[in-house]
Amino acid sequence: LIPAIKVKNLSFYYSKSKAIEGISMDIYQNQVTAIIGPSGCGKSTFIKTLNRISELEGSVKVEGSVEFLGQNIYNSRINLNQLRRQIGMVFQKPNPFSMSIYENVAYGMRISRRRSPTELDEIVESALKDAALWDEVKDKLNKSALGLSGGQQQRLCIARALAVKPKILLMDEPCSALDPIATMKVEELIHSLRSQLTIAIVTHNMQQATRVSDFTAFFSTDESRIGQMVEFGTTEQ
Ligand code: ADP
């Protein structure tokens, strides 16, 4: 097991209130790590500290460190755009852009670098295949993404994240807005994707953590220890 990210004594505050406290853990390469705990315990804040999008919420304070590729990402000299390409994210509510299916997936490649049309086509096809969506959309790539079902939209968001070839994919309750069938498809996908990248997933659902993860980090259910991680280990099957 090789750590992809090493979190050391990390605390995070929104203006004056503390959301997470003293978190230390490794997120291992090519493994799925589930972050589990009750609502409000800091799960979402925590995974968003791993690519520094928590701080987009406003005035915040961060203590401790997050090491990725041998560097503390809270070092002021880090390139945030590059970091966020390497550590992609999928949110709770599917949030495709109001563009075609094709353009949604190509979006990140267009802003990062110039590509030939053929290269873009290949990247889009391969990301949609990786997200197990290709067969469902290959005949309507130029149709609006907003016409897809919720489950398809979420797999499209996963394809959009995968297209830029991240090393790590963060997922914040990616199934909680989906029906059971769509949830099952996304869970299967998560399981298969770990052969190509590292995944950290927030869930409040213990059964889901059991189904998809290799490691589980439990955040405290105790009011007096809010925002603390209380247990970390291999997921009990
Ligand atoms: P979870 O994902 O476990 O439900 P969150 O990380 O969303 O927990 O929230 C942790 C704590 O931080 C909660 O008390 C929540 O109200 C607070 N919080 C989350 N986002 C913000 C924000 N943008 N500004 C202030 N407080 C926030």
Ligand code: ADP
């Ligand atoms: P999620 O867990 O997906 O972020 P929430 O409903 O907890 O969903 O939060 C929705 C949005 O509101 C998020 O951007 C979150 O950071 C923000 N938020 C949550 N709690 C607070 C809070 N106490 N004050 C301000 N913003 C908050």
